[in-house]
Structure formats: structure tokens, C-alpha cells
Amino acid sequence: MGVFTMMVALSSFAHNGEEVNENVLRAFNKEFADAQDVNWEVGKTVLKATFRLNGQVLFAYYQETGNLVAVTRNIMSGQLPITLLADLKRNYQEYWITDLFEISAADSTNYYITLQSADQTIILKSSGVQGWQTFRKQKAS
Template identity: 60%
Template sequence: MLTVGIGSSFAHFSETVSQEVVNAFKKDFSGAQDVSWESGKTFAKATFKMNDQVMFAYYSKEGELQATTRNIISAQLPINLLADLKKSYGQYWITDLFEMAANSSTSYYITLQDGEQNVILRSNGAAGWEVYKKEKKAI
């Protein structure tokens, strides 16, 4: 019964995703559910649920895990990043926030808006924020 359940979790993937990538994913995320695949020119992206959370895994065409991401809420940020955000960007509101795990490190990306501009900040670990991209809002 368990084999049938796990097998059906991995049954929905695009024909353009190689079996090597699918096998690597099964090994890395054996408890994954509701898996769907997208294929780009240089990567394959799995969207799946694990522990009731939607996650994304990016694989090279050779089946090597490149990164894993998940959307988070601001309360899930390390405390010093959250404090720095409130201090420096308190007048902005958050439109997107995700955590990315790659190469044994964790980064955070956050998109902020105010009335005039969008700002994307990046953090490598919990050391602080840096401006990744800034753009004026279209009027």
C-alpha cells in the first residue's frame, strides 16, 4: 500500500524531465507529495508539498540538486534580519519573501514596496541585508 502511495506521488512529471532527475528527486525528497515538474533550458524545477508546505527544488539536467526554496512569513526570518528590516525598511510593505538553501548555506530574498519604488533585498545567511535590485514604480 505504501509503495502505491509513494509511486503515485511521483507519477505526474513532464516527459521533458529526465529519469535521472526524477530519481535524484525521489532520493532527496522521499516524503514529497503532489509533485509537478517544469523544465527549462538548463534546469528542471519540481514543485511539491512536504510537511504541509509547498516547496520548490531546482535540479541540473544531470540530476544534481542546485537549490531548494520555500515561501516564508517575516516571523520566520532570523531575529537580527527581522530587526534590521524593521529598522531600515519600516515604511515598506512586504510583497514576497522566500528562503533559499543552496551549497550548504541559506539565503533570504524579500521584495518590498512603498508608494514610489520596489526594492529587492538579499541576505546571505543571517549577516544582514544588501540591495539586490531597486526600481521605480510605473506611474
């Protein structure tokens, strides 16, 4: 599942009272044995667990088969890799950060950041730590 496809799937949750299946629960409990305050949402293509682990709020996304698709967490800009933080400071000084999160999936970690100025909102994504690419731009209304 590509990152863009996953992003679309992650945004389409509608809690419909469905139970979380045993495959997913078993996989989650194995991967995140010390998780606390676990809440589940059932989406069209994935199941989302929101939970606390080691003082952080995390989101884990599973396929119904129990395969872990991705783990995300909101982060502070100081938690970005140095190269990505330096690129932001160099190229986006006139923007402020409104959202920043990390996605760990398979063998990669990507970052998504929403930047806002008086004129526009930009969502950037990273592919690893090599720099930012524009994911979406929107003019201020």
C-alpha cells in the same frame, strides 16, 4: 552556479512537454521521498519540481545530471532569522512586504525579500543572517 545565475535560470521556464529524465527523478525521490503533489517544469538549464512536503509548498531545482541546485520556499517574515527581521524593522519601516522566499543551496541559505512603498520597489537579498544588501531598486510608475 552563483545565486544571481541561478535566479536568472529559475525565471526562464517554458514547459515544452519534455519528460523529466531518470537521473533527476531518482535524485528527487531519494531526497524528498515523502513529497506529494509533484509537478515538473523543464527549463533551459534546470528542471523545477513544485511539491508539498510536511504541509509546505517547496520548489526544488535540478541539473539534468540529477544534481540538486537549490530548494526554495515562500516564508512569512516571522520565519526570518532574528537579525534579518530586526534589520527590516529598523531600516524599512515605511515599506510593506510583497514577496519573501528562502533559497537553500549547497551549504548556504539566503533570503530574498521584495519591499514596496508608494515611491519604489526594492528587492533585498541576504547572505546568511548578517544583513541585507540591495539586489534591485525600481521607482514606482
